[in-house]
Amino acid sequence: MIRFLIVLLGILVARLMWLQFTKRPTQPRVTGRRPRAEYGGKVVGCVRCALHVPQDRAVNRRGKTYCSPSCASAGPATG
Ligand SMILES: [Zn+2]
Numbered sequence: 286m287i288r289f290l291i292v293l294l295g296i297l298v299a300r301l302m303w304l305q306f307t308k309r310p311t312q313p314r315v316t317g318r319r320p321r322a323e324y325g326g327k328v329v330g331c332v333r334c335a336l337h338v339p340q341d342r343a344v345n346r347r348g349k350t351y352c353s354p355s356c357a358s359a360g361p362a363t364g
Contacts, residue, residue, distance in 0.1 A: 327339070329343045331353075332350060333357075334356055
């Protein structure tokens with residue numbers, strides 16, 4: 286019985302050492318879902334269709350913000 290426990294302990298220690306050996310230096314992060322807060326930039330709304338886009342992708346024309354060049358050429362929504 287003691288021998289069995291020693292063998293079991295040896296397997297456990299070997300497994301732990303193997304896990305330590307194979308562990309990557311950087312912890313792998315779960316990248317399945319990205320929260321919106323992870324986007325560092327500002328999000329702006331289109332004055333025509335109210336679609337929200339990152340500010341670096343938005344189109345600015347005459348002081349107004351649009352989601353795309355097509356919205357920018359159409360102009361702001363009226364009414
Ligand atoms: Zn738009």
